[in-house]
Amino acid sequence: ILNAGLSITGTTIDNGGIVLRGDSVSAAKATSVTLGKTPSGSGTLILSAYGVASGTQIKDGGTEIVSSGGTSWDTTVNNGGVQNIESSGLASATTISGGTQNVNNGGLASATMISSGTQNVNNGGVATDTVISGLFAAQNIANGGSGLATSITLGGEQNISGGGYGSVATIDYGFQNISSGGTGSAGTIGAGLTGDSTGLQVLNGVQVIS
Numbered sequence: 001i002l003n004a005g006l007s008i009t010g011t012t013i014d015n016g017g018i019v020l021r022g023d024s025v026s027a028a029k030a031t032s033v034t035l036g037k038t039p040s041g042s043g044t045l046i047l048s049a050y051g052v053a054s055g056t057q058i059k060d061g062g063t064e065i066v067s068s069g070g071t072s073w074d075t076t077v078n079n080g081g082v083q084n085i086e087s088s089g090l091a092s093a094t095t096i097s098g099g100t101q102n103v104n105n106g107g108l109a110s111a112t113m114i115s116s117g118t119q120n121v122n123n124g125g126v127a128t129d130t131v132i133s134g135l136f137a138a139q140n141i142a143n144g145g146s147g148l149a150t151s152i153t154l155g156g157e158q159n160i161s162g163g164g165y166g167s168v169a170t171i172d173y174g175f176q177n178i179s180s181g182g183t184g185s186a187g188t189i190g191a192g193l194t195g196d197s198t199g200l201q202v203l204n205g206v207q208v209i210s
Contacts, residue, residue: 001018001019001021002018002019002020002021002028002030002051003021003022003028004021004022004023004025004026004027004028004050005022005026005028006028006029007028007029007030007031008029008030008031008033009030009031009032009033010031010032010033011030011033011034012033012034012037012043013033013034013035013036013043013044013045013062014036014037014041014042014043014061015041015042015043016042016043016044017043017044017045017046018030018044018045018046019046019048019051020045020046020047020048020051020052020053020070021048021049021050021051022049022050022051022052023049023050024050026050027050027051027052028050028051028052029051029052029053029054030045030047030051030052030053030054030056031053031054031055032054032055032056032057033045033053033055033056033057034056034057034059034062035056035057035058035059035062035063035064035081036058036059036060036061036062036063036080036081037059037062041059041060041061041062042061042062042063043061043062043063044062044063044064044065045063045064045065046064046065046067046070047064047065047066047067047070047071047072047089048067048068048069048070049068049069049070050069050070051069051070051071052070052071052072052073053070053071053072053073053075054072054073054074054075055073055074055075056072056074056075056076057075057076057078058075058076058077058078058081058082058083058099059078059079059080059081060078060079060080060081061080061081062080062081062082063081063082063083063084064077064082064083064084065083065084065086065089066083066084066085066086066089066090066091066107067084067085067086067087067088067089067107068087068088068089069088069089070089070090071089071090071091071092072085072089072090072091072092072094073091073092073093074092074093074094075091075093075094075095076094076095076097077094077095077096077097077098077099077100077101077117078097078098078099079097079098079099079117080098080099081098081099081100082099082100082101082102083099083100083101083102084101084102084104084107085101085102085103085104085107085108085109085125086102086103086104086105086106086107086125087105087106087107088106088107088108089107089108090107090108090109090110091103091107091108091109091110091112092109092110092111093110093111093112093113094109094111094112094113095112095113095115096112096113096114096115096116096117096118096119096137097115097116097117098116098117098136099117100117100118100119100120101117101118101119101120102119102120102122102125103119103120103121103122103125103126103127103145104121104122104123104124104125104145105123105124105125106124106125107125107126108125108126108127108128109121109125109126109127109128109130110127110128110129111128111129111130111131112127112129112130112131113130113131113133114130114131114132114133114134114137114138114139114156115133115134115137116134116136116137117136117137117138118138118139118140119132119138119139119140120139120140120145121139121140121141121142121145121146121147121164122141122142122143122144122145122164123143123144123145124144124145125145125146126145126146126147126148127139127141127145127146127147127148127150128147128148128149129148129149129150130147130149130150130151131150131151131153132150132151132152132153132156132157132158132174133151133152133153133154133156133174134154134155134156135154135155135156137155137156137157138156138157138158138159139156139157139158139159139166140159140161141158141159141160141161141164141165141166141182142160142161142162142163142164142182143162143163143164144163144164145163145164145165146164146165146166147160147164147165147166147167148166148167149167149168149169150166150167150168150169151168151169151170151172152168152170152171152172152174152175152176153170153171153172153173153174154172154173154174155173155174155175156174156175157174157175157176157177158174158175158176158177158184159177159179160176160177160178160179160182160183160184161179161180161181161182162179162180162181162182163181163182164181164182164183165182165183165184166178166182166183166184166185167184167185167186168184168185168186171186
C-alpha cells in the first residue's frame, strides 16, 4: 500500500500489485508505471480514495482498477491489458489500443480514445466524449450504462443493448447498432457508407435523430 504523500515513478509491476490510498490533504501518486510485461505477467495497480496515476502503460496481463475516488489520467491499455473503473472512480484521456476498459457501478470514463479494442459500459457506468475510431474499435453499452457525446468514425462501432443508452455527437463512416431494449440518439450523420449516409444505424430498439 502506498499511502498519502508517497509516490512512485517509472516502476514496472509484472507480478503482484500496489494500492494507492491518499487522503484529503495529500494524494498517493504513481507516474509512468508499466503493468504486465510478459505474457504470464499479472501486475495490478489499484487506485482507491485520493490515489492518482498518470501515464500508466497497461500491457498483456496488466490491470488497473480505479475505484472509490481514485483518478487515472493518460493511461494506455494495450493488447491483453484491462482497466476497470467503478464506484466513483474517474479515468480521463485513456487510449485503448487493443485492450479493454470496463466502466461499471458509478465509474466515469472521460475522453477515451479507442483505436482498437473495447470499452464496456454497464450497471450505472458512464462514458463521456469517447472517440471510437477504427475497424477494430468498439463501445458496448448495456444494463444501465450510458455513453454520452460519442464520436464514431472510420469503421468504429457503438453497440447498445438492453438497458443501455448512447448519444452520439457524430457518426462518420461508423456504425451505431441498437438492439432490443437499447436506446440511442445520433446528432450529425455524414454522407458515404450506405446510400447518402456515412453512418449506418442497425435498429431493433429506439433511435432518436436530432
